[in-house]
Amino acid sequence: xxxxxxxxxxxxxxxxxxxxxxxxxxxxxxxxxxxxxxxxxxxxxxxxxxxxxxxxxxxxxxxxxxxxxxxxxxxxxxxxxxxxxxxxxxxxxxxxxxxxxxxxxxxxxxxxxxxxxxxxxxxxxxxxxxxxxxxxxxxxxxxxxxxxxxxxxxxxxxxxxxxxxxxxxxxxxxxxxxxxxxxxxxxxxxxxxxxxxxxxxxxxxxxxxxxxxxxxxxxxxxxxxxxxxxxxxxxxxxxxxxxxxxxxxxxxxxxxxxxxxxxxxxxxxxxxxxxxxxxxxxxxxxxxxxxxxxxxxxxxxxxxxxxxxxxxxxxxxxxxxxxxxxxxxxxxxxxxxxxxxxxxxxxxxxxxxxxxx
Amino acid sequence: xxxxxxxxxxxxxxxxxxxxxxxxxxxxxxxxxxxxxxxxxxxxxxxxxxxxxxxxxxxxxxxxxxxxxxxxxxxxxxxxxxxxxxxxxxxxxxxxxxxxxxxxxxxxxxxxxxxxxxxxxxxxxxxxxxxxxxxxxxxxxxxxxxxxxxxxxxxxxxxxxxxxxxxxxxxxxxxxxxxxxxxxxxxxxxxxxxxxxxxxxxxxxxxxxxxxxxxxxxxxxxxxxxxxxxxxxxxxxxxxxxxxxxxxxxxxxxxxxxxxxxxxxxxxxxxxxxxxxxxxxxxxxxxxxxxxxxxxxxxxxxxxxxxxx
Numbered sequence: 222x223x224x225x226x227x228x229x230x231x232x233x234x235x236x237x238x239x240x241x242x243x244x245x246x247x248x249x250x251x252x253x254x255x256x257x258x259x260x261x262x263x264x265x266x267x268x269x270x271x272x273x274x275x276x277x278x279x280x281x282x283x284x285x286x287x288x289x290x291x292x293x294x295x296x297x298x299x300x301x302x303x304x305x306x307x308x309x310x311x312x313x314x315x316x317x318x319x320x321x322x323x324x325x326x327x328x329x330x331x332x333x334x335x336x337x338x339x340x341x342x343x344x345x346x347x348x349x350x351x352x353x354x355x356x357x358x359x360x361x362x363x364x365x366x367x368x369x370x371x372x373x374x375x376x377x378x379x380x381x382x383x384x385x386x387x388x389x390x391x392x393x394x395x396x397x398x399x400x401x402x403x404x405x406x407x408x409x410x411x412x413x414x415x416x417x418x419x420x421x422x423x424x425x426x427x428x429x430x431x432x433x434x435x436x437x438x439x440x441x442x443x444x445x446x447x448x449x450x451x452x453x454x455x456x457x458x459x460x461x462x463x464x465x466x467x468x469x470x471x472x473x474x475x476x477x478x479x480x481x482x483x484x485x486x487x488x489x490x491x492x493x494x495x496x497x498x499x500x501x502x503x504x505x506x507x508x509x510x511x512x513x514x515x516x517x518x519x520x521x522x523x524x525x526x527x528x529x530x531x532x533x534x535x536x537x538x539x540x541x542x543x544x545x546x547x548x549x550x551x552x553x554x555x556x557x558x559x560x561x562x563x564x565x566x567x568x569x570x571x572x573x574x575x576x577x578x
Numbered sequence: 579x580x581x582x583x584x585x586x587x588x589x590x591x592x593x594x595x596x597x598x599x600x601x602x603x604x605x606x607x608x609x610x611x612x613x614x615x616x617x618x619x620x621x622x623x624x625x626x627x628x629x630x631x632x633x634x635x636x637x638x639x640x641x642x643x644x645x646x647x648x649x650x651x652x653x654x655x656x657x658x659x660x661x662x663x664x665x666x667x668x669x670x671x672x673x674x675x676x677x678x679x680x681x682x683x684x685x686x687x688x689x690x691x692x693x694x695x696x697x698x699x700x701x702x703x704x705x706x707x708x709x710x711x712x713x714x715x716x717x718x719x720x721x722x723x724x725x726x727x728x729x730x731x732x733x734x735x736x737x738x739x740x741x742x743x744x745x746x747x748x749x750x751x752x753x754x755x756x757x758x759x760x761x762x763x764x765x766x767x768x769x770x771x772x773x774x775x776x777x778x779x780x781x782x783x784x785x786x787x788x789x790x791x792x793x794x795x796x797x798x799x800x801x802x803x804x805x806x807x808x809x810x811x812x813x814x815x816x817x818x819x820x821x822x823x824x825x826x827x828x829x830x831x832x833x834x835x836x837x838x839x840x841x842x843x844x845x846x847x848x849x850x851x852x853x854x855x856x857x858x859x860x861x862x863x864x865x866x867x868x869x870x871x872x873x874x875x876x877x878x879x880x881x882x883x884x885x886x887x
Contacts, residue, residue: 296757320763328761335754340776340861353763385861401762 236271238308239441240293240326240409243267245302247288262288264465265302270409275435275442277452277473279488280462286445287331289462290413293443294328295319306409324354327402331414333394337386343370343397344382350404369400373430392423399430410434410442417446428455449485450492453477458569461485464544466560471570481572484545543575551576590854598850601843609663612656622650624657624811633825636832643832646823654811655836661812662794665728666844669793672732674739674786678775681743686751686770699744702737710734711796715805723807727800731793739785746781750774779858787848787855794844798837813837 245266248259262285270276280286291297293304295313304311306325312318330336337346347366351357357365363382370378373396386394395415402410412431416424432455434440446452452459453473460470461484469482480486543549546556553575561578563571590596616622620641622629630644637643642651684695711734718726750756751774759773775782794813800806801814802821816837820826825833857863 294761296761323761323763328758330754330758332754336758338755338759338773338777340859349759349764350762387862398758401758405761405763 236274238269239272239306240270240443241268241305242289242293243303243305245289245292245304246300247285247292247297248300249288261465263292263299266462266465266467268460268467270441270443271458272408272441273435273439274457275432275444275455277444277446277456277459278462279446279449279452279459281447281488284462285465286447286462287413290328290411290443290445294326294411295322296328320353324405325407326409326411327405327407329395329398329402329410329412329415332418333391333398334386334418336398337394337401339386342383342385343400346386346397347401347404350401354405365404369404370397372403373397373400374426375400390423391419392426395419395427396430399427399434403434408441410440412442412444414445414447416451417448424451431455448492449477449488461488466544466573468545468574469572471566472568475566475568475570479566479570481566481570481577482545482574483549483551483576487548543573590857592854594850595854598847598853601847602851605659605663605840605844605847608656609660612659616650616653616656620650620653622653624649624653626650629653633828633830633833635830642836643830645819645833646825646828646830651816651833651836654816655813655840657811658813658816658837659840661724661810662797662814662840662844665724665731665797665812666790666794668725668728669731669735669797670786670790672729673736673789673793674782676732676736677739677743677785677789678778678782680736681740682747682770682775682778684740685744685747686774696744699737699740702734703741705734705737707734708796708799711800712803712805715800724797724810724812727797727806728793731796732789735789735792735796739789742781742785743778746778747774750777777859780855783855783858784852787852791845791848794841798841813840 245263245268246261247263249262250256251258251260264285266289268276268278268289278286278289288297292299295304295311298313304313306322311322313322344363344366347369348362351362351365351369366382367378370376370381375381375393375396381389381393381397386397389397395418399410399415410431415431416427419427428451431442431444435442444452444456449459449461456473458471459473459476460467461476461482462468463484469476469480469485476485477489480489541559542557543552543560546552549556555575561573561575563573564578566572566577590599613624616624622640627647627649629650630640630648632644632648633646634640634644634648640650640652642655644650645654680695680699684692684699686692687695711730714730714734715727718730722729756769756773759769764773797806797812798814798817801810801812802817804818806812806814806818814837817834820830820834820837
């Protein structure tokens, strides 16, 4: 599986960025007793998604991954910062502009049981983006829906078109959700943990579908996950997020094989070594098993209290230093003062840690 | 055409629902054609005084006896059914429409306008219904007949239903499928009408059922205390005359039991039909054939297929 990723691997700097975040910040005000404080869900994130590539965003629960994806999809408004599509800033004030953005950037949500309205047949669910982002005639519409269903391997499409979501399995539902995203004919897909709600045996199918969409149709993709092993499997580039900050990023191989940031190292240590597993029989079963084992890893590791406290950064907005310092084995005095700028670790690999400046 | 075929009517599998619908249908038939039958077959009329002796007990000529003015009780009951059902249906429809409109809008709208709508709903919620009803009815007394009464009842009784819709909408508005519809480029109106409101169908249906019953009871209540329209015949005015003529003391059960039982019957029918409204928002339940395993397990209170997902 890693071999496929390597075959199609392109140097990250060659492709131009298509979707960019510049200093993107989202502070969520708190209510009740902690009124006046904010949760710093996303804090000054710079991110560039390149044309025809998959960028994996890795981090634990509550690190702000999903908020970042919703900001990029315009499902939420940033406190400050800018989103650029194809080099031009995205204006989110007017509904017409937001709709145009939806036509370029589509989201695949985590839970396929919640993201499809159970009252509608697939025919209706898929016809809406087709109608809203294009104007196919009635006769053409059905053909387009069947084509979409078959593109995500729901074959034969004619049999699936009049099904209700409850008549589909979890994997089939997620395929339908992917088909809905594709119906808008986007150039970027944002996958918010698109496989974490699925059964282990079908995760690999969906991941392969996503890589196929990249390889065949040249789609760009943000793949959000807490499973660094699957990130290495599908992604060209990996960035690691902790408590609203990106702490490390670069080519997938470099980040996973030569992690610099202590948090990335912790994430990798919590997941089984993909090389060790792949050196045996590199069959589907083994790879799927490694994904499954890794999925529980980083999250299960954390004690809920400390994870929630440190990961969300709900501290009244006074946080200045590195958010990871409380759990970092290499914490120094300077870590409490401020966060370092990104330091280059060679060939596009960068890290924000005082150990490497 | 494909949209049509999943809303087509079929006989519900649930026996309670069947009984409820049958009772309701019977009352509607009586309201629609009962007066023709009474007039042409029995030769009676609701308002004719001294059609028989005073306080006669039931007989072949007067099926439900006569009042103390010698009016035919059966003819009155049939005429009253029409008035009471019309008031119930119109009042219930107005109350339900307002409840859906204001409930869904106040739940879905954020910011200042949402808060203002919620405040408006809350104000109407705390205004005591019956005194307001009596107040308004006493102004319009004698004008517009039962239709005015129905409109007044509808306009004063929507607030509770609106709160229920608002609560449901609040939980629906942040569901993933609503967000997904937004990413699919859907307009706000379309999201409300085709994604959110269909999920409220069971709540709307049950609000409507109980608004109908509530309106009938409110109308009867108004008439009973004498705040209604004096010359209309309804179940409420029948009870008003029962009370003022001391029918309970003289033991004229044929006069006071029928209107009371009819009001109870409408309530029971609504309650029974309400057992079937869950199917409205769940295609899983809808696609089951009558008498299938799912139908049986629901009747016995067992697990629905939801649990077996």
